[in-house]
Amino acid sequence: MDGVTAPDAEHRVADAVRGHWVDRRAPRAVRPYLRLARIDRPIGWWLLLLPCWWSAALAAIASGAAYPDPAHLALFFIGAVAMRGAGSTYNDIADRDLDAQVERTRSRPLPSGQVRTRQAALFLVAQALVGLAVLLQFNRTAILVGIASLVPVAIYPFMKRVMPVPQAVLGLAFAWGALMGWVAVFGRLDAPALLLYGGTIAWVVGYDTIYAVQDIEDDEIAGIRSSARFFGRRMRGAIGLCYGASAALIGAAAILAGTGLAGLVGVGLFAGHLARQVLRLDTRDGRGALGLFRSNRDAGLILFLGLAADALIRHLVSG
Template structure:
């Protein structure tokens, strides 16, 4: 019996990706037959969909707050914003959309990068290079995820629907950029920041300068945090010829990340000013700046574990900015 349990444990380990989170809900709740698909979509690693979601939530909440007028009773305002307006429903849709589309993007990325993933220690155990999922199966799974994303998108106004559909171009282009340019993180920024445009149009039914400025700030933010993430793979990327801003910046990575974070904060501040955000939004921005300073001061680009922790902490940055904007919305209704 003891030997049998050890064998089962080894088999379970063999069915997991090297950089997947152990003990996640995927491995506790889903049958093993679905593990490869969950791993294709990175369901066991929530940081991706969180980072995709934040620009949606920020933009929608900022637009919603801008439309209101100040009132006095904060408790009644909170009940109204959280329970009687369209905002909570839209935030829920953005949560679902980010979860689904992040999974679709990862599946597509793995299809494109199968040859590269097979050469990198951290990724060669992923479902496609390890042979646990065929290309045909992965394509079917991708289509199902895209259809689910389309159903979610169709719940919004047509301006938002068109804006969301255009984002597919950024998703299609991104996986190829690491073969072409030292700036693949810029193209990830185009894709992962698109939610700022989608979130804004969902509330305003129009494209306006604050959304474009917020979108540009998010691009700077994405380049910075994904540069930290890419520091984990510098050696393998050099061996297989993959380009990245981490390799480009090299020993100047801290300085580059600092400049990108400063640009992001400046653009966020400009968007807040143009939309006349009240003091909670600015307090949230100050808290976010403090969080970014901590990241930079404690970043060790030669320690993969350190880089991963700082990268993941950007979800905390997302919460800080959102909290300031949400309280701003409550103050205005």
């Protein structure tokens, strides 16, 4: 695989955003690396970032602040983009042979030959160093918690080969930000952060099962395990249970943090958005499933805005 020359260096990744600036304006030499980091698929870093912002907003409510710390929000943004890129690069290195067997993923930079494995590994290190630089801006406990996130990140790519629901391990990794926003403010982990983490894991399993609808047939041929394959005809019900658990646990976290009406309305609207996804899901429609998966950015932003508004309202009232 390392010696393959890309037959088409301009080959757009199958599930990338159409007309993205990476494919139109980025220098040709760097396009494969931007694709490797999933810059042309921003939904990934959004889904990594939003739990950080939820946690920061809950911490603002609990601490009596008027709003989440802007510096923390900015650091989480930079860290999410960098670590999403690093995680994706690592995943693609581990899965390069499997990806070549799946229609949606064989156009990725490594299986298509646009980037060699050694080049990808160096790019991985560069992105990880950016993430480390961001992490070092936080308190000691937050740094230790952040480093611990590398465990589920490291093992996830290999779970597709042995676990019937590898999305559970993905949830452990992608939900980690639900701990970070809280520990960055308080220097410890409390019940609201842990409940938020549990709810976010359930959210990740739900939305990634929707995402996996695109690959069911190819995954069966390649022997790749996924929650979509495991749940089969029970998929909509299973996603509904995941989303129901997510809303319940996040709601409990909000209540324990002292959230008022505005924040709970945000939780309710978030839950309603998730219910709408389940009702609209057609397990035979991969393109539609991709659209529903991407809509989780909007669901997450709704929740964040509700929690942030609650912090501001409570601060104004108490002041």
